[in-house]
Amino acid sequence: MFSEVLAALHRATLRDFIDILLVAFILYSFLRLIRESRAYQMAVGLGLVGLFLLATRWLKFTASNWLIENFAPYLIFAVIVLFQQEIRRFLTGLGARTIRKPLALRSFKEKLEDLCRAVEYMSRRKIGALIAIENEISLSVYAGRGTSVRADLSKDLLVSIFMPHSPLHDGAVIIRGNRIEAAGCLLPLPSSHQIRAEFPTRTRHLAAIGLTQETDAAVVVVSEESGAISLGTRGALHVVRDAEDLEARLLEFLRR
Numbered sequence: 026m027f028s029e030v031l032a033a034l035h036r037a038t039l040r041d042f043i044d045i046l047l048v049a050f051i052l053y054s055f056l057r058l059i060r061e062s063r064a065y066q067m068a069v070g071l072g073l074v075g076l077f078l079l080a081t082r083w084l085k086f087t088a089s090n091w092l093i094e095n096f097a098p099y100l101i102f103a104v105i106v107l108f109q110q111e112i113r114r115f116l117t118g119l120g121a122r123t124i125r126k127p128l129a130l131r132s133f134k135e136k137l138e139d140l141c142r143a144v145e146y147m148s149r150r151k152i153g154a155l156i157a158i159e160n161e162i163s164l165s166v167y168a169g170r171g172t173s174v175r176a177d178l179s180k181d182l183l184v185s186i187f188m189p190h191s192p193l194h195d196g197a198v199i200i201r202g203n204r205i206e207a208a209g210c211l212l213p214l215p216s217s218h219q220i221r222a223e224f225p226t227r228t229r230h231l232a233a234i235g236l237t238q239e240t241d242a243a244v245v246v247v248s249e250e251s252g253a254i255s256l257g258t259r260g261a262l263h264v265v266r267d268a269e270d271l272e273a274r275l276l277e278f279l280r281r
Contacts, residue, residue, distance in 0.1 A: 071100065130279055132203040133158070136178040137275065140200070141268040143183040144245055144254060153249030154187040155197040155229045157212065160279060162240040164206075168199045171210030178205050187247075197232065197244075212236045212244075215260070233257030243278050245271065 078097065081090040140156070147154050157164060172193055176182060178200060186208045187194045196209035212232035233244035237257045244257035245265075254265040258278050265271045 074100070133200070133279070134276070136203040137272055139178055139180045140183065140245075141272045143180040144247060144271060145268040146180065146184055147187060147247045148252045148254050151249055151252040152184070152187050152189070152247065153194070153229060154183075154245070154247040155212070155232060156183070156245040157197050157199045157210070157236055158243045158245070158275065158279070159199065159201045159206075160241040160243065162242065164199050164201070164236075164240065164242060167197070167210050167212060167236070168201075168207035171196055171199070171207040174198075174205045174208050176205050178203050197236075213239055230255065230257075230262060233262060234260055237261070243275055245275075 074093065074097075078090065078093045080086075081093060144154065144156070146152075157167070174186075182205065183198065185191060186198055186205075193209035197212050198208045199206045199210055213235040214228075214231050215235040215238055227248070227250075229246050229248070233246050233255065234257055236242055236244055238260040241259075246255040246257065246262070247253075248255070254267075254271060255262045256265050256271065256274050257263075263274070265274065
């Protein structure tokens with residue numbers, strides 16, 4: 026086997042190396058997309074099946090190798106079913122405006138303190154809130170479902186939107202860079218989820234999961250029952266202790 030590998034490397038051309046680098050980039054991009062999700066564990070399982078196939082072929086385990094080789098074609102359909110959300114997000118991300126990300130992140134950091142102060146204020150007073158922060162994938166489709174605001178992000182404006190008697194408090198606010206693009210937006214609910222016990226299955230929490238399954242956005246949720254703060258990323262919700270913890274988690278996620 027090793028002699029065949031050496032012979033193949035000897036015959037390799039520049040085009041072959043470029044092809045290998047392209048495949049490696051695609052695999053790296055996909056693994057980066059599914060990390061910290063259930064799909065990552067599934068991908069590891071599929072990788073182990075592939076290694077087992079190579080091992081049975083090398084050790085000449087005829088029966089085991091025959092079984093895996095005949096089962097392998099059905100894995101294609103399994104991958105499509107298991108990774109449908111990740112594949113959809115990956116294809117959507119191909120058209121994302123990655124060039125503007127450094128500029129958007131820089132402008133968002135200027136208003137991050139206002140966002141965290143507003144979230145902390147609403148948490149203490151148990152004012153429910155749902156705030157989506159655009160990353161690389163555009164949220165224009167969801168912003169179009171709400172009321173256009175297009176105003177500079179500030180603590181007072183954000184709090185006033187989510188006050189109980191505000192006409193826009195039931196929907197989500199979408200933030201792009203240092204501006205509030207829209208309010209009262211409808212976000213997609215997930216087709217399936219495994220929400221943990223510490224998160225009440227309310228519409229805001231489910232909407233946060235749904236949007237982060239479809240896009241690479243970060244979604245901040247404030248519970249109107251307990252005042253607890255949650256951060257949704259990559260189809261999962263995480264408990265946030267306070268404003269400082271929220272700021273650190275948001276910067277860590279958006280810098281990736």
